[in-house]
Amino acid sequence: MKVTPEDIAAFADGELSGDREAEIAAAVAADPALAEQVERHKAMKSMLGAHYAPVIDQPVPDRLASMLAGSDAAEVVDFAAARQKRESRKRLPHWGWIAGPALAASLALAVFRPGQGVESSAYADAQLAAVLDERLVADQSQTDDVRVLLSFRNDEGRYCRAFSAEARGGIACNTENGWRLEATGTGNDGADTDYRMAGVGDGQILALAQEMASGPALDAAAEREAREQGWR
């Protein structure tokens, strides 16, 4: 078998796999000249690595860093962070981990558009607040006007509940002043029953809940206990 310099380089760089790697490894083991080529390749790599390494530790010149210091840069950085977030979400079974323990067969799903119609300082009205105060995911029926999708704790430790109604859906978190609406969107219109379990909206609202949550959704027992504690 002919071993080319390209083979040796690829072998030394860990680029080969399977049979080819085994072949070259055997050839290298059997031939000191080839083994020396592997070593020289690795030595060159270390030498070049060491040669350019100081650049990494040098302070980046201001004229370069300042290009990324403005709002443009923040956007790009956020862009990358957002992508990373999306990717990590992709790896999950979407909203599986948060909804899992609480997912009830009667779960209704909101057609949810983050950022639309959000009034950040708004609080749930009396009717919605009553539902959020009292209703447990496990107890509600398909025909309820407002359904609670799930409950969770956010990063601040507050209890939050994702809900869906005909006119609106969203997420509200309990505060000293009542249920603060963290996000609202267009609710499930009730007609798309086919989509109730697998629509696009469910992903959005539950994905948002997942982002806000500090852990899995409450299961039925934990939800009941939270209600008894007044969601505090």
Add this chain to the structure above:
Amino acid sequence: MLALLPRLRRFAIGLCGNASDGDDLCQMTLERALANRSRWEEGTRLDSWMYRIMRNIWIDEGRKVTRSMQTFVAEDAGLGVGGEGAQEASVELGNVDRAMQKLPEDQREAVLLVMVEGYAYKEAAEIVGCPVGTLNSRLVRGRDALMAILGEAS
């Protein structure tokens, strides 16, 4: 992007052979990347995308830089990457810089991407836009040329 900056500088300085041209290349790369950031495809690596931008600018613009660089190196070999170091070290480091500058562009970028930046052949090939086999052979030729040049020097 900010986190990538030191690595991008290293690649730029490696391509150009000195910090000042390298930083100019870096600046052009950042300008183009910021202006075209909507073209970056989600799900692809940001670092590869930026290396590709840098590499393309270097190919487009870099030839005149390289030409001036060759004159520059011939006149003052000490002002390379390690120019701020001790005198002996800077001479030695200067040798590496000078040797790198003698490589054809395609071999230089292949050597830098794989042996300095640590890219897999496939990733490096995508950055420069050539088949993996071609990248592999450019790397070997560049490496052998470097060994020969540095061997003569020592």
